[in-house]
Amino acid sequence: MSEQPQEPASTQDVQDTPTTEATPETAAGTDPGAETGTDAGTDAGPGEESAPESVDGASADAERPAPVPQPGPRPGPAPRRRPAPPASGPTPAEAGAPSAPAATEVAHLTSVDREAAAAFGRVDENGQVWVRRGDGEHEVGQYPDAGPAEALDYFVDKYESLVAQVDLFEQRLRSTELSGKDIDAGVKQLRTAMAETRAVGDLDALAHRVEALATIAEDARAAADRARAESRERQRAARTAIVEEAETIAGQDPEKVQWKQSGERLRDLFEEWKTAQRDGRLDKRSEDELWKRFSHARSGFDRMRRHHFAALGEQRSSVRQVKEKLIARAEALATSTDWRGTSTAYRQLMDEWKDAGRLGRKDDDALWNRFRAAQDVFFAARAAANDEVDAEFRENLAVKEKLADEAETLLPIKDLNQTKARLRDLQERWEAAGRVPRGDMQRIEGRLRAVENAVRDAEQHKWTASNPEAKARAEGVVGQLESAIRDLQADVDKARATGDARRLAKAEEALAARQAWLESAQRTLRDVGR
Numbered sequence: 001m002s003e004q005p006q007e008p009a010s011t012q013d014v015q016d017t018p019t020t021e022a023t024p025e026t027a028a029g030t031d032p033g034a035e036t037g038t039d040a041g042t043d044a045g046p047g048e049e050s051a052p053e054s055v056d057g058a059s060a061d062a063e064r065p066a067p068v069p070q071p072g073p074r075p076g077p078a079p080r081r082r083p084a085p086p087a088s089g090p091t092p093a094e095a096g097a098p099s100a101p102a103a104t105e106v107a108h109l110t111s112v113d114r115e116a117a118a119a120f121g122r123v124d125e126n127g128q129v130w131v132r133r134g135d136g137e138h139e140v141g142q143y144p145d146a147g148p149a150e151a152l153d154y155f156v157d158k159y160e161s162l163v164a165q166v167d168l169f170e171q172r173l174r175s176t177e178l179s180g181k182d183i184d185a186g187v188k189q190l191r192t193a194m195a196e197t198r199a200v201g202d203l204d205a206l207a208h209r210v211e212a213l214a215t216i217a218e219d220a221r222a223a224a225d226r227a228r229a230e231s232r233e234r235q236r237a238a239r240t241a242i243v244e245e246a247e248t249i250a251g252q253d254p255e256k257v258q259w260k261q262s263g264e265r266l267r268d269l270f271e272e273w274k275t276a277q278r279d280g281r282l283d284k285r286s287e288d289e290l291w292k293r294f295s296h297a298r299s300g301f302d303r304m305r306r307h308h309f310a311a312l313g314e315q316r317s318s319v320r321q322v323k324e325k326l327i328a329r330a331e332a333l334a335t336s337t338d339w340r341g342t343s344t345a346y347r348q349l350m351d352e353w354k355d356a357g358r359l360g361r362k363d364d365d366a367l368w369n370r371f372r373a374a375q376d377v378f379f380a381a382r383a384a385a386n387d388e389v390d391a392e393f394r395e396n397l398a399v400k401e402k403l404a405d406e407a408e409t410l411l412p413i414k415d416l417n418q419t420k421a422r423l424r425d426l427q428e429r430w431e432a433a434g435r436v437p438r439g440d441m442q443r444i445e446g447r448l449r450a451v452e453n454a455v456r457d458a459e460q461h462k463w464t465a466s467n468p469e470a471k472a473r474a475e476g477v478v479g480q481l482e483s484a485i486r487d488l489q490a491d492v493d494k495a496r497a498t499g500d501a502r503r504l505a506k507a508e509e510a511l512a513a514r515q516a517w518l519e520s521a522q523r524t525l526r527d528v529g530r
Helices: 024-029 032-036 114-118 148-175 180-196 203-250 259-279 284-333 339-355 361-408 416-433 438-465 468-498 501-529
Strands: 121-123 128-133 136-142
Touching (some): 128 148, 128 203, 136 148, 148 203, 259 284, 284 361, 468 501
Antiparallel strands (some): 121 128, 128 136
């Protein structure tokens, strides 16, 4: 629940013993509310308002020490109305007193005309002081053992102090941003002072001025309320934006979250929240609701991160166990001399290593180095063994280089049977030469294989050409084509004789095609007959 503004301190009554009081200048220049009121930048709790600034009370002329009569001033009975003095007495206008301003006009009476103010009062034969107002005279009080001028002067001081109080409130109302509660408290305090203070002066004009200020204060209060509402709406929008971004971060897919960046952004949002909170508080309901959402988003993100890394830790523990076993198997194979079988086994281990998953970069690199070291031992031993074998096989390579040169002289083939015989002799000597270094095996074997393929192709071609079935098919095709050509030649002659150009062109085209087919078939037949 919002705290209610405290009641302002009541103004010092004239019934008190006169003492030295602050001057109007001091009252206008020293703002107690500015010292004791709530700073605009101070945080207030949700739903709380800043305490209203106090409005300065009575002030007096410091240059004029108050008299100290004995036994002291005595107030008269409760104010009672008395008929206005006879017409022979001076009227306010005759005495130069200011007339009361309209209710909508604010008169600036900071510089009080003390003589004009004193014209509104009188002292009767009993020492009683009276003040003249629009509805008649009102008893103010007594100032015993003092002359009429001194008694009036004392109560004019009270009037001047009251004017200074009104001036101070007007100055603060026009030059500072007061809260709505400060404005209400100030108006209430002025009205209380007007009702309770016994003073001599143009009280009706001052009352009109206070009511005019009350109207201005009401407008200022409405403007302050609007500004406060707009400020809170901006603050609520800023806080809501912070909360929504935090909720977006917390709602990400755990498998796609950039944990470091997201965590840093949430910390930045928390600092933004604290800054926004220092700039101004919201109402308690909104403050609590947004804070719960923001806190829930932060807690949810932290919980999601802990679960993710806990699961990741379990997964990495499993991956580590698998890779440790693969390392043990690789190390067991490191001293094997079964070069072919162990090479195949290492390829299988490599596939399993890739399927096992990854750890953190540092741990994964350390395990990989162990796994790779075991393979390096094996492959280094295999390379050394191959080097020894290659040294023995270099002489065999020289023999096969000469045999390959000899084989390539068989091409192109002129006599197939003779070429086949020479190739068989070369192949026997090739096998007898033995193995060659691994690096040269594919190259040297390729040279002999090219000669063997050429001989095989020549043999296949010869078999195809001497095939009786192929010869019979070729003769049949030649006969069919010759018959078709004779028929087409007759069509050409007939079309030429009748002058049918379209039929002639079509017959000639068909005739040319059959003649080309016939030439191809005759060549095939000649090849088969060889």
